[in-house]
Amino acid sequence: MSFATVRSALIFLHRWIGLILAPIFLVIIVTGAILSFRPIVNSGPPVARPGSSLDVVAFKALLGQLEARGQFGAVSIVDGGRSVSVMSQNPELGGRWEIATGQHTPAPAGSIDIFRTAEGLHKTLLLGLGLVVEVASFLMLAIMVAGPFMAWLRFRNTLMGWHTAVGWCLLPLTLTSPVTAVMLTLGIGVGPRPELPRAKRPVSISEAVTIASRDLDTTRLAAVRRFRGGSVMVQIAGDGAGTKGGSFVVTDAGVTPLVGGPNLVKQIHEGTWGGAWSGTLNFVISLALLGLTVTGFLSWFRRWRRDRAKTLAPGADILVAHASQTGRAARLATATHEGLIAAGEKAAIAPIGAVKPKDLARFRLVLLIASTTGEGEIPDGARAVAKALKPGSLKGVRFAVLALGDRTYTHFCGGGQKLRSALLSAGAAEAVPMWEADGDPAATWVSWIDGLRAELGLTCEVPQLPPVSAPVALTVAARQRLDDPARGDTLETWRIMLKGADDLAFRPGDLVRLSPSDGEAPRSYSVGSSSLVDPGHIDLTVRLHAWNGADGTPRMGRVSGYLVREALDGATIEARLDPHPAFNPPLDPAWPIIMIGAGSGIAPFPGFITERRASGRAGPAWLIFGNRHRDGDFLWRELFEAALRDGTLTRMDTAFSRDPDDGARVQARLMENAAAVFDWLAEKKAVVYICGRRAMARGVEEAIADILVTQGGLKPDAARSEVSRWLAEGRVRMDTFD
Numbered sequence: 001m002s003f004a005t006v007r008s009a010l011i012f013l014h015r016w017i018g019l020i021l022a023p024i025f026l027v028i029i030v031t032g033a034i035l036s037f038r039p040i041v042n043s044g045p046p047v048a049r050p051g052s053s054l055d056v057v058a059f060k061a062l063l064g065q066l067e068a069r070g071q072f073g074a075v076s077i078v079d080g081g082r083s084v085s086v087m088s089q090n091p092e093l094g095g096r097w098e099i100a101t102g103q104h105t106p107a108p109a110g111s112i113d114i115f116r117t118a119e120g121l122h123k124t125l126l127l128g129l130g131l132v133v134e135v136a137s138f139l140m141l142a143i144m145v146a147g148p149f150m151a152w153l154r155f156r157n158t159l160m161g162w163h164t165a166v167g168w169c170l171l172p173l174t175l176t177s178p179v180t181a182v183m184l185t186l187g188i189g190v191g192p193r194p195e196l197p198r199a200k201r202p203v204s205i206s207e208a209v210t211i212a213s214r215d216l217d218t219t220r221l222a223a224v225r226r227f228r229g230g231s232v233m234v235q236i237a238g239d240g241a242g243t244k245g246g247s248f249v250v251t252d253a254g255v256t257p258l259v260g261g262p263n264l265v266k267q268i269h270e271g272t273w274g275g276a277w278s279g280t281l282n283f284v285i286s287l288a289l290l291g292l293t294v295t296g297f298l299s300w301f302r303r304w305r306r307d308r309a310k311t312l313a314p315g316a317d318i319l320v321a322h323a324s325q326t327g328r329a330a331r332l333a334t335a336t337h338e339g340l341i342a343a344g345e346k347a348a349i350a351p352i353g354a355v356k357p358k359d360l361a362r363f364r365l366v367l368l369i370a371s372t373t374g375e376g377e378i379p380d381g382a383r384a385v386a387k388a389l390k391p392g393s394l395k396g397v398r399f400a401v402l403a404l405g406d407r408t409y410t411h412f413c414g415g416g417q418k419l420r421s422a423l424l425s426a427g428a429a430e431a432v433p434m435w436e437a438d439g440d441p442a443a444t445w446v447s448w449i450d451g452l453r454a455e456l457g458l459t460c461e462v463p464q465l466p467p468v469s470a471p472v473a474l475t476v477a478a479r480q481r482l483d484d485p486a487r488g489d490t491l492e493t494w495r496i497m498l499k500g501a502d503d504l505a506f507r508p509g510d511l512v513r514l515s516p517s518d519g520e521a522p523r524s525y526s527v528g529s530s531s532l533v534d535p536g537h538i539d540l541t542v543r544l545h546a547w548n549g550a551d552g553t554p555r556m557g558r559v560s561g562y563l564v565r566e567a568l569d570g571a572t573i574e575a576r577l578d579p580h581p582a583f584n585p586p587l588d589p590a591w592p593i594i595m596i597g598a599g600s601g602i603a604p605f606p607g608f609i610t611e612r613r614a615s616g617r618a619g620p621a622w623l624i625f626g627n628r629h630r631d632g633d634f635l636w637r638e639l640f641e642a643a644l645r646d647g648t649l650t651r652m653d654t655a656f657s658r659d660p661d662d663g664a665r666v667q668a669r670l671m672e673n674a675a676a677v678f679d680w681l682a683e684k685k686a687v688v689y690i691c692g693r694r695a696m697a698r699g700v701e702e703a704i705a706d707i708l709v710t711q712g713g714l715k716p717d718a719a720r721s722e723v724s725r726w727l728a729e730g731r732v733r734m735d736t737f738d
């Protein structure tokens with residue numbers, strides 16, 4: 001059995017035992033805290049009554065009267081021997097009695113002996129449930145011992161952070177209470193009980209005083225109370241001058257001194273071994289235990305509430321799901337959902353990657369709009385879905401797919417096809433055949449909805465769709481080589497600044513799509529500027545795609561070759577400007593972000609920085625950039641260094657894979673800074689933007705999952721599905737290319 005398996009079993013037990021027994025733990029801990037005051041309150045000098053003596057005859061007469069009236073459990077001599085304090089539930093007996101006159105001062109109405117009540121609750125829950133308390137002590141000890149195996153000690157100012165820190169740092173202290181409780185239950189360290197003479201019949205308190213008078217100086221009587229097996233315990237006070245007091249057990253057969261050294265385990269448990277200060281220590285322990293119970297419960301409750309909030313619209317029976325890379329499928333799904341709701345259907349909407357398979361199975365109909373990315377691949381946020389669906393898990397679910405694609409790619413609508421196969425393998429039934437949209441999907445989408453209405457009897461109002469992307473004519477306004485060719489093996493990369501005829505609306509991360517006239521696949525370039533700062537210019541970072549053909553002749557990518565070699569200053573470029581909301585920076589510039597870019601994947605981030613700086617209230621931002629050489633291709637170096645100086649960037653790390661003194665890639669930089677990355681992810685709730693080659697993005701995704709394992713204590717599977725969920729929900733965003 002691996003450590004991870006043991007650990008997850010411990011986590012499970014810790015959580016569920018803690019939760020189920022929380023009410024009992026709370027009773028035991030709170031009453032323990034109250035009882036810890038007993039040694040503090042009672043820490044005066046030991047019972048001794050110098051000089052005074054009790055009028056035993058009058059005392060016995062009073063006892064006789066009291067016994068005639070009813071039951072009572074204990075009597076103590078107070079007021080220098082002039083009065084007795086009687087403990088009884090019966091208000092006619094409880095309170096003070098003057099011995100000489102027999103005058104009764106009842107205990108104030110409603111008064112309860114707080115320590116006795118607390119003790120009753122602490123030991124038996126006041127319901128005779130001593131066994132439950134004993135079992136709870138064992139389980140409390142077990143979950144406390146399991147605690148440190150669940151998370152390493154790290155200080156974080158969160159509920160769980162405090163829970164872990166208190167659990168770790170005060171462990172030796174907090175363990176004392178349950179350990180001594182368990183020892184007392186098991187009789188460890190308790191020592192043999194004194195042999196007591198057997199009582200033939202129970203004795204009353206007054207009888208016991210009479211029997212005790214034969215052997216003991218009862219004028220120094222301090223207290224008398226009922227004891228085990230029908231006996232009575234008598235406490236005799238010392239005289240403060242040599243004659244010691246003591247406790248004696250009285251039966252009908254005679255008087256036996258209660259001997260035996262102090263029971264250390266009991267004293268530790270009760271905090272009586274050092275008087276007031278050991279009581280105070282016990283109080284601190286109780287507070288720590290209380291803190292652990294409350295913080296543990298509250299963090300579970302918060303997580304439970306968060307998970308519940310994530311449950312898709314509970315009454316819905318139709319799910320409009322989307323798998324979208326650049327936002328089109330998501331926009332169409334939103335419009336579909338709005339149309340269904342407007343027509344009175346009960347529908348929910350979600351990115352399919354964010355829906356758990358068991359939640360998917362809840363819907364009678366799933367309408368999936370899925371695009372394709374890469375070479376016929378499923379969009380990043382939905383990639384995990386295909387793997388997560390188990391055969392047969394979607395029996396009874398019907399689905400319909402609208403696949404978005406572009407026929408200029410080899411694997412037309414490959415993403416939609418793969419997701420369709422995954423749904424079929426999971427046992428879902430296809431309600432209508434899959435539709436495929438080429439290019440702008442608006443018209444196909446409308447026909448698809450018509451088909452759903454006709455074939456499935458769905459009602460759906462089709463809203464007017466805004467155009468997906470706008471054709472624009474852009475002029476090359478300026479060009480600047482970003483790498484340093486003098487360094488040899490850098491990759492030729494250019495900043496190309498484009499200008500529109502009019503002001504344009506765009507955000508960093510949007511895409512400028514260029515379609516070569518010869519039918520080759522279109523290429524999209526990330527916008528590295530923001531119209532919120534300068535609506536007149538679009539900045540691109542373009543790497544020349546160059547290689548040697550089979551015959552050794554140098555070749556160039558159609559689009560990048562055109563941009564870098566042919567479209568010189570003043571040239572006009574026909575393009576489309578595609579919004580890419582999935583890769584725009586957060587609208588709130590104060591939101592923390594981590595930007596990870598490698599090579600020309602840095603393209604959108606100059607725009608992120610510029611937009612956040614212009615807002616005047618940029619939150620924490622961390623850039624991790626990788627390329628070949630620090631000297632040759634640290635793209636946009638001046639801009640980022642200036643951003644570090646002015647605070648727009650909080651932190652910058654670089655990885656130069658071909659520098660002898662570095663050699664690392666961005667993934668390695670993440671792993672080296674795992675604790676900080678975890679802090680940004682888990683505490684700052686940073687959104688992660690990853691831009692670059694697909695392989696790099698996958699490597700970063702794995703590094704993040706590793707960090708959740710090493711820093712967050714997740715199991716590898718759980719960490720991977722957490723990252724998939726983040727991808728689907730937009731906490732981790734990718735803009736990748738091959």
Ligand SMILES: Cc1cc2nc3c(=O)[nH]c(=O)nc-3n(C[C@H](O)[C@H](O)[C@H](O)COP(=O)(O)O)c2cc1C
Pocket residue numbers: 323324325326327328329330370371372373374375376377379404405406407409410411412413414439441524736737
């Ligand atoms: C980088 C990239 C790769 C693409 N690869 C394919 C592909 O292999 N097959 C295909 O049919 N469409 C492909 N497309 C086209 C998209 O699927 C299509 O534009 C779709 O409408 C985008 O929808 P989305 O915004 O929801 O991601 C690709 C688009 C981009 C930007």
